[in-house]
Amino acid sequence: MVLKHLKNNLWTVTLLTLSAATYGQSEQLQSFPLTSVRLLEGPFQKAQQTDMKYILELDADRLLAPYLKEAGITPLKDNYGNWENTGLDGHIGGHYLSALSEMYAATGNQQIKERLDYVLDWLEKCQLKNGDGYIGGVPGSKAMWADIAKGKIDAGGFSLNGKWVPWYNVHKVYAGLVDAYALTGNEKAKKMLIQLSDWCLKLVANLSDDQIQLMLKSEHGGMNEVFADVAAITGDKKYLVLAEKFSHKTILNPLLKDEDKLNGIHANTQIPKVIGFMRVAEVGGNAKWADAANFFWKTVVENRTISIGGNSVREHFNPSNDFSSMLESREGPETCNSYNMLKLSKHLFLAHPESKYMDYYERTTYNHILSSQHPEGGFVYFTPIRPRHYRVYSESQESFWCCVGSGLENHGKYGEMIYAHDANNLYVNLFIPSTLEWKEKGLELTQNTRFPFEEQSAFTLDLKKAQKFAFKFRHPSWITNGEMKIKVNGKEVAIEKDANSYVTINRKWKSGDVISVVLPMHSTAEQLPDKSAWVSFVHGPIVLAAVTGDTDLVGLRADGSRMGHIASGPIYPIEEAPMLVSNSTDLAQSLKEIKNKPF
Ligand SMILES: [Zn+2]
Structure with a gap:
């Protein structure tokens, strides 16, 4: 959709044509803008409305507080709690920009538009006050960024110079500004985005490629993706160079050789990087990077994904030949991972319109994403597949995890791939x-x-x-x-x-x-990728489920505690879970459909 706004930009058009000629078969294929698609009555429209209510329940002043504080402006209200005042301050504010942009584009709701404008106005004030183009809520970040600029880098998987994933956090602001511009045409967002990008250009100007790669050990969302977006928006190649610099070679290099080195690594740290490899390929025409992204998609979807479309256990990729840890854990597939896998599927489909991408998209949309929102509001972090366990839902004023951020976005953009x-x-x-x-x-x-x-x-x-x-x-x-x-x-x-x-x-x-x-549907039994003796029953694209009880659902509605997103109630012995016994090799044949009530 970013591309849609670029029609008159010769440089970009040239680049895109070049890249399409290199690896794409369908250079013209594009999604429709969210403004062109409206949902009609059904589960998706209902989910969209439920999400809208949650979005409006959030207090923009509290989400903005971290940004104001960092800019030296007295905040109007105090931060929210949970992850919003323990180091990841501001990350939801960035997602909020995206969610408002998507929801406004998808519905035209004026209250949402006003909220979007309000948040942008304040972020602009913060940017002006900061004076160097920066916008961010990372507490105490100015000193940290100054150290980074001097090459003082101490990076761990979830830390950078003692802060909680600052690039991941700031990435949400970048992505929010991209969305505000690309989805709603907001010129102010574009201006802010370019200034924020220039801040980064200056920040890393004296760092070597090795120093940047060292820094990228720390989770950084899709920083390469947003800079490729900025290159496409501005037609200025320096942002594409920056996008390439922010592409993590430790992850890219094995993918370029079609090697799956994903066992044991943090799943949602990697997926956005791969979206970025694809985006860099789209804008710059590097076919190899597009192939690497495609290989990643293929190995994750075919070898690491369960029936609902999700992946990972306790946020990490389990061995593809052993899903026992996922079956036992309270922490099954994370919603953010599927949010990002859908994004990647969208890019790959638009480059090569094969239905396998949309088969995955459909499966994940119905079974993981749609179900990750409570019918009355609230988002899910982990979806455990442990028999008889349960999930926890966020509370709008209490819970500020990553999956609340991506959750706010998920249900506003169901219209994005129905058509192309x-x-x-x-x-x-x-x-x-x-x-x-x-x-x-x-x-x-x-x-x-x-x-x-x-x-x-x-x-x-x-x-x-x-x-x-x-x-x-x-x-x-x-x-x-x-x-x-x-x-x-x-x-x-x-x-x-x-x-x-x-x-x-x-x-x-x-x-x-x-x-x-x-569209005739049939029931099938589907094994886990490790081919162990566990199956999901799937009817058409819908994974079937049955209620086994509702006792001991401790913390079903999350409180504000650091680990409130994990379903901490007692776990029941797996061997006592209901079991299916069949003498047929085709287990699904034993299922009997209840007339007029397929689900
Ligand atoms: Zn998450």
Whole structure:
């Protein structure tokens, strides 16, 4: 979406063309801006509204307090607690910018817009007061940055010069400003973003590449991604060079050789770096870096991901041939990891529109992301897969973990990949009730469906004038070959899925045309990647679950304690968990569907 604002920038267009020619097959393919897609009634729209309420419940003055303090401005209110006053002060404020931008773009809600403007106004005041372009809430950071600039670097995985992941923290501000500009067209955000980037350029100007690499041992979010974004926004190559400098070679180098060295390392530290490798490749045209990102995606999705789309145990990648630690732990897949894996999937799909990326996207969206928000509000950090264990939900005034930050964003942007397009093809990736406005074609499309509660979706076209273009419907991997049916105005059309597992219908469309797609679902039993004797039952793309009890859910609603995000109640013996016994090798055959109640 950043790219959408760049059409008139010759330098960027040249670069993008170059990169697409190098590794992309679909240089024109792009997602629609969130402003073009509106969700209709259904679980995703409900989740969006629940998230909006949570966003508005947050007190912007309290989220801004760390930034004001660092700039020497008396804060209007005090910081929130939890991770917001114990070292990671300000990280939620950065996510807040992104979440407000996404929610405003996706809904047009004016209260959200006002909140966004308010936060930007104050951050601008902080930037002006700081005087050097810096905006950040990291406590006592000015002295630390001064030391960094002089080459005094003491980096650990979660620390830098004694601070709690300052680059990770500041990355949220960068990303928030990128989103405020790219999603809502806010010029002030762009100006602030460039000044903040120039602050960093100056900060590291005298550091050697080795010193920067040493610094990158410390978790730093997607710093390389945002600088590649700034290069695309400004057309200035110096930011692309900075993005390359901020790319962590310890992680990149094995990926360039198609080597999975991920066992035991902190998962969500790495995924944003890989998004950055991909983004650098998109802007700079380095095909090898795009291949490295693709290899990472492939090995994580195929070898390290469970049925809901999540990965990792206690935040780290477990051995891909042994998931026993994940089965036993209270700390299963972390929501941030899936948030970032979806982002990576989006970039890879737009470079190569193969349905495998959207199969993963769909699986993770329905099963991990959608379920990570409580129906009445609150976000989940860990989703343990230990039988009979449970999850903890955040409280809006108490809990300020990373997964609250990414959680605020997750439910505002469900519209981002339902559709995509190039000059003459409209991709339908997901079966989520929504409307789409495709301005260039004068098309308003309405998708009506209760999927997955029904096995079909209907698309109604409203066109300013009749014209020829192609629909490309995703043929999901969970549909048996030959079972997907498509009717145009009630008449079945012959379909064939292509090598990317999409089905193309190319014809002259007119207003009032209706396309209906039949999506038959089946139940399957799916093993863990280590092929141990554990299965998930999956119906279509939906992972099935059953309630086994509701006692001892200690801390179901998190308090403000440092570890309040972990479900600390008693754990029940795994061997006493309900067990399925079957003499069929196809366990899913034993399942009986309750009529009219598939879930
Ligand atoms: Zn998290």
